[in-house]
Amino acid sequence: MMISPEGYYEEHLKGKTKEQIMTAIRGLKQEIGHLKNTMESPDYGKELIMHPSEDTRLHWTREYLERAKQAYAEAGGTYTLSKLEEKVADFDANIDAILKITFSFGGFFGGYRSYVVELSDGLKAYTKLWEDEEPLALMDVDKEEPFTRDTFMAALMDLHIGEWRRRYSTQRFGYTVCDGTQWELEFEYSNGHKPVRIDGDNSYPYNFNKFQMLFGIDETEEDEDE
Template structure:
């Protein structure tokens, strides 16, 4: 059972020195990395009876980490962002300036389908496969309604994409896979920020399925269509 960030603070942080809090922050970062590596491994199989799930544990560990950082500053420490944290802050700070998202996924033989979302005052979404272009309906399945600009950006923020690696490969886990599935996710901005890209070769972020759901990709339906 996970506890609230304030309960975590009361039990594990309150009354600690700056050095002890810094050590707790380091431990939480390591735990976040371990959980993500577990879910991103090609050998990962989610155990339905495990509570909390790794995904839930990642969520709460992130909350504990932010509370520990705050406590560190309150204790007189100066928290310096790592390079990876700087990338997260930069990505999050520019979320409202995203004007186009292109998500491409597929393989050499079947081609790559692109899911494109253009963001202005409204959303314009469509898919492209070879030369075929089709409109794409973006549905907020949690609320059973069509996404608006604000709800789509909010759902995007909930994925914490800024925390993702820029590139994913099975070689990280000692595997070599030929062909298979490749993907790329690109963000373009209207404020002069250079495009940000993420990609993978048969390897994916821990919450990749949630990204696909955001674009209306249902693997079950695709299998049935085949």
């Protein structure tokens, strides 16, 4: 069972010096990295998942980290963003300027299906496979209603995509996979920000399934396309 952020503060941070709090911050950041690496491993899910799950622990560790940063400031510290945190802050600061999202995945034999979301005037989505283009209805599964531009962007924000690596590969875990599934994600902006591109080869971010659900994609559909 996970404790609340205030419970974490009372148990681990209250009365500590800023140096001690910074040590806790480093530990929380390491734990977040460890949890994401565990969930991104090709072997993840092959064994029984412990409770609370890595996903739950990741959520609450993020909350503890934010509370620890607050405590650090209250103790007189000035927090300096890491390179990763600067990248996250940049992505989040420009999220409202996203003009177009293109998400493509597939393989050599089955072709590559693209899911395109245009945000210049409301919310328009469609899919493309080879030369065929079809409209796409984006549904908020939790609320069981169509996404609006605002609710879609809020769901996108919750995925912490700014933390994602620029490239995902099984080689990171000592695996080499031939063929299989490749994917690419591109964000284009209306404010002059350079496009953000992320891609992968049979390897995915820890919350990739949640991302796919924004487009109504599930594993069954992927299997059919392959």
